[in-house]
Amino acid sequence: MSDPAQAQPSDxxxxxILVIGDEILSGRTKDKNIGYIAxxxxxxGIDLEEVRIVPDVEAEIVAALNALRTRYTYVFTxxxxxxxxxxxxxxxxxxxxxxxxxxxxxAIELLLQRIKPEDLNEARRRMAxxxxxxxxxxxxxxxxxxxxLGNVIVMAGVPSIMQTMLDDVAPxxxxxxxxxxxxxxxxxxxxxxxxxxxxxxAAQNASVSIGSYPSFREGTxxxxxxxxxxxxxxxxxxxxxxxxxxxxxxxxxxxxxx
Numbered sequence: 596m597s598d599p600a601q602a603q604p605s606d607x608x609x610x611x612i613l614v615i616g617d618e619i620l621s622g623r624t625k626d627k628n629i630g631y632i633a634x635x636x637x638x639x640g641i642d643l644e645e646v647r648i649v650p651d652v653e654a655e656i657v658a659a660l661n662a663l664r665t666r667y668t669y670v671f672t673x674x675x676x677x678x679x680x681x682x683x684x685x686x687x688x689x690x691x692x693x694x695x696x697x698x699x700x701x702a703i704e705l706l707l708q709r710i711k712p713e714d715l716n717e718a719r720r721r722m723a724x725x726x727x728x729x730x731x732x733x734x735x736x737x738x739x740x741x742x743x744l745g746n747v748i749v750m751a752g753v754p755s756i757m758q759t760m761l762d763d764v765a766p767x768x769x770x771x772x773x774x775x776x777x778x779x780x781x782x783x784x785x786x787x788x789x790x791x792x793x794x795x796x797a798a799q800n801a802s803v804s805i806g807s808y809p810s811f812r813e814g815t816x817x818x819x820x821x822x823x824x825x826x827x828x829x830x831x832x833x834x835x836x837x838x839x840x841x842x843x844x845x846x847x848x849x850x851x852x853x
C-alpha cells in the first residue's frame with residue numbers, strides 16, 4: 596500500500612483531526628484543541644480539511660481512522676491515550692493498521708523519568724503501550740508519550756500536553772505552500788448588498804476562497820470579507836475586485852445618507 600503522505604501533489608499537504616472521547620460528545624468537556632491545531636497547521640502550510648468526533652468505541656475509531664488516513668496526508672488524533680479502561684486509542688490505531696501492540700521499552704523509560712518504579716502500576720503502564728513500528732511523540736509535561744504510525748499522529752486530549760506533542764512532531768511533517776489571507780472590512784454594509792457581486796468575483800477567481808463573516812460589535816453590525824489562496828497574484832486580483840465593490844457601496848451609502 597502506498598504511503599498517503601507521499602500520494603499528494605507537492606504543493607498540497609492536507610490533514611484531518613479525529614477527536615476521540617465520549618466526554619466531548621456529551622458536552623462535559625469543551626474541545627480546545629481543534630482551533631489550536633488548525634492555526635498551527637496553517638502556519639506550516641498544511642491544509643486542515645476535515646474534523647470528526649467519535650466516541651470511545653473501537654469500531655468507530657478504527658472506521659474513522661481508515662477513512663481519513665487514506666484521504667489526507669496526515670491525521671491528528673486527540674484523546675484516549677491515558678491510563679483508564681476507556682483510553683483505547685492506541686489499541687484502535689494498532690487495529691486500523693493491522694499491527695501488534697505492546698509495552699514499549701522507550702515509553703517505559705520516559706514514564707520512569709516522572710514516576711517511581713514502585714509507583715508504575717498496571718494502569719500507568721497502559722500509557723506505554725505503543726503499536727509496533729510507531730515512532731514516539733514526546734510529551735514535555737507528563738512524559739507519557741504519544742506516537743506517530745504511518746501518517747497518523749496520536750496525541751493527548753489535554754491541551755497543554757497536546758501542544759507540546761505538536762511541537763515535537765512538527766519537524767517531521769512535510770509542509771506545503773502557505774495560505775495567503777487578506778481581510779477587507781466591509782464596515783456596516785449588509786451582506787445582501789454585496790452578495791451577488793461577491794459571488795461573481797468568486798466564480799472568476801476559482802483558485803481562491805472568498806468568505807463573508809458578519810459580527811456584532813459595540814452595538815453595531817460589522818462585515819468582514821476574507822480572501823484566501825496560495826497564489827499571491829490570484830489573491831491580489833480577487834482582493835482588488837472585492838475592494839472595488841466595497842468602496843463603491845460605501846460611496847453610495849454616503850451619498851444616500853440624509
